[in-house]
Amino acid sequence: MELWFTEKHTPHVNFSIKVDKQLYSGQSEFQRIDVFESREFGRILALDGYLMLTEKDEFIYHEMITHVPMAVIPDAKKILIIGGGDGGTAREILRYKSVESIDLVDIDEEVAEVCKKYIPQTADSLNDPRVNCYFEDGLKYIRHHENEYDLIIVDSTDPFGPGEGLFTKEFYGNCFKALKETGIMVNQHESPFYPADAYAMQRAHKRIFDSFPISRIYQAHIPTYPSGHWLFGFASKIHHPILGANWKKWKALNIKTRYYNPKLHVGSFALPNYVEEIVREVE
DSSP states (O other), X not given: OOEEEEEEEETTEEEEEEESEEEEEEEOSSOEEEEEEETTTEEEEEETTEEEEETTTHHHXXXXXHHHHHHHSTTOOEEEEEEOTTSHHHHHHTTOTTOOEEEEEOSOHHHHHHHHHHOHHHHGGGGSTTEEEEOSOHHHHHTTXXXXXXXXXXXXXXXXXXXXXXXXXXXXXXXXXXXEEEEEEEEEOOOSSSHHHHHHHHHHHHHHHHHOXXXXXXXXXXXXXXXXXXXXXXXXXSOOTTTTOOHHHHHHTOOXXXXXXXXXXXHTTOOOHHHHHHHHTTO
């Protein structure tokens, strides 16, 4: 008998990966957590039936959510990651020797523990002494911080369930307040392709656009995410994502990447016309 993991992208579109076995299945206080082993994509993490990462392509997401802002502020010292319990974003940030501390705030401690056991490729980073893990609501956490962080990365799940509060105007306003004057916020911004995802993306962008003086969208191709076309948001008080990039300093760090590079950084902000139209409607 064949075993397949299937995620419903729309009522009419399913995405399936053949899996060899299920390594873990459990119900935390917040969500169902599953880990599968597959021949094509390696280990797969799913939350409430939605694919969060695979060992084969997680590097694309984690490189693009971290190196784009870090190329602009390569000397960043204090980082906040909201979500990111799988550890992939922290792993990429830890490659910068300037980073003194990473506060990682994820509502579900069980996700981190499961990933430490089954997906050490990303979760080993959570054992680094520079990483301080807080397992609580990111929306509540951010309210109590002001002028503290060089970079905030919102590595959240989709805008429903445990991650719903991380897509509100209040949340983005509190992120603005928690950033230093030179600070940057980056968030995963959903897909623009299917109507329900595009609506969520558009709604989030409007709230960020209203909260930050500089707000841009960039993109990446992530094979296992809905449609494969995924967006990220770059928001800042003073830094432009392209004009503000410090290429000389970033290249001197000699960080080896598999997806990200300076040319891709610039090109990722050139959006298809249909995405530009969706964005213009709310700007």
